[in-house]
Amino acid sequence: MKALLLEDDPILSKEVISFLKSMKIECDAVFDGEIFFRQQKLEAYDIYLLDINVPKLNGLDVCKQIRENDKSTPILMLTAYRDIQDKMDAFTIGADDYLVKPFHFDELYIRILALLRRSNVPQEKKDIITIKDLEIDTQDLKVKRNGVAIELTPKEYQLLLILAKAHGRVLSKQAISEQIWDVHFDSNLNTIEVYINFLRKKIDKNHEEKLILTRPGYGYYIKTGDE
Template sequence: MRVLLIEDDPDLGEGIRTSLREEGYTLDWLKDGESAVHALREEGFDLVVLDLGLPRLDGIQVLRQSRANGLTTPVLILTARDDTEDRVAGLDAGADDYLVKPFDIKELKARLRALLRRRNGPSQIQLEGGGIALDPATRRVTFDGQPVNLTPREYQLLHELLANPGKIFSRDRLMGLLYGWDEGVESNTLEVHIYNLRKKLRADLIRTVRGIGYRLECP
C-alpha cells in the first residue's frame, strides 16, 4: 500500500516513515501544503496522513482543494489541535479519521488498517487465481495449497497483480507501488522481484509484455 505522509515535523515524520515502512507500506513524505496538493493531483496513493499545521498551505486547505480536484483516497488527519471545532472542520473538509498528537504509533497503524478495510468493504476478500490464494487480512499466501514465504515487496507486487488479473502494469507503475521517492534502487530491482515470484510460484504466471510491462496470467 502506498501512503503519502504530509508532516513538517522532521522527528515525527521520520518516526512515522520508519515505522510504516517496517510494516510493509510504501511511504512518500512531503513537508508543505502546496507540494502535497500537487502530488495528490498528479499521483495515486492508497492512504494519506495529513498534518493541519503545514507551511505554505494548511492541512484544511490541502484537503478541501484535493477533494475538489476529485481525490477519493482515505485521509487521516494528524494534528496537535484538540478542539472540537478543529475536528469538525477537518471532518467537514473531507477527512475520514482524526488522530490527536501525541499518539502511539500502534494506534496510527490500527487506524490506517481500519481505513483500508472501510475502503475495501466490510471484509477483505481472499484473492485467488492460477493456483494462488492470497488472504489480505493475514497476508498469508499459498500456491497449490502450499504456503509460500514472500518478502514484503514481493507480497505487495503479487497482491497488485492478483487483484487485477490480465491487466498490464507498466514498469513505472509497479516501481511506484514498491518504492518511495527517496529510496535509491538498482535499475533491475523490479526484475529481481519478478524473477523471485516466478521461482516461488510458477515461471509462466507473470508474463512480460515486451516494451510495456507485466501482467498476471490466471487461466
C-alpha cells in the first residue's frame, strides 16, 4: 500500500510518514498542491491524504481536481477545520473521509485501512434494485428516479445501497458508520447526517414523495410502502 500526503507542516509530515512506515504503508509527502500533481504523475498511489490549508492549490482544490479524472482512489482529508460546513464542502467535492487535527495516529491508520478495504471490495453483480420509482443498478453503479439519472459520489452510493438493502428497516447512525467506514468513532456520526442531507437533496428534493426518512431517536430508512 502506498499513500501520497499533502501537508505543509514538516514536523507532522515526518511523523505521519514514520508512523505509516512502521505500519507497512509507504508514504510520499509534498507541501503544496502544485507539487502534489507533479508527484502524482510519477507514482501510483492507493490513497491520498490531504491537508486543506496548504500553499498554491489548497486541499479542496486538489481533491476536486483528482475527482475530475479519478472517481475511485480514496481521499482522506486531514485538517484543523472542524465546522460541519467544512466537512460538507469536502464531501461535496468527493472526499471519502475527514479527520480533524490533532488526531491519534492509530485512528488515522484505522481510517486508512477502512478506506482501502472499501475501495477494493468488488461490487455485487445483481439486478436492479427497485423501490417505488427509484432504481439502483448495482452492476453499473447507476441510480435513477422516475427515469432520470442521479449522479452520486461513491460514499453517497454506498449509503443509498445500505438503506435500500435494509428493505425499510431503520438503521442507526452507528450501524451505518460501521458498514461504510468500518470504524466506531463518535466523530463519524455527524458525518452520517451530512450524507443523509446530500442524498435527500439528490433523491427527494424534486419529488413530492420523500423516500429517505428519519425515525427520531432511532435512525434512517427508505420508504418502501405506504405510510
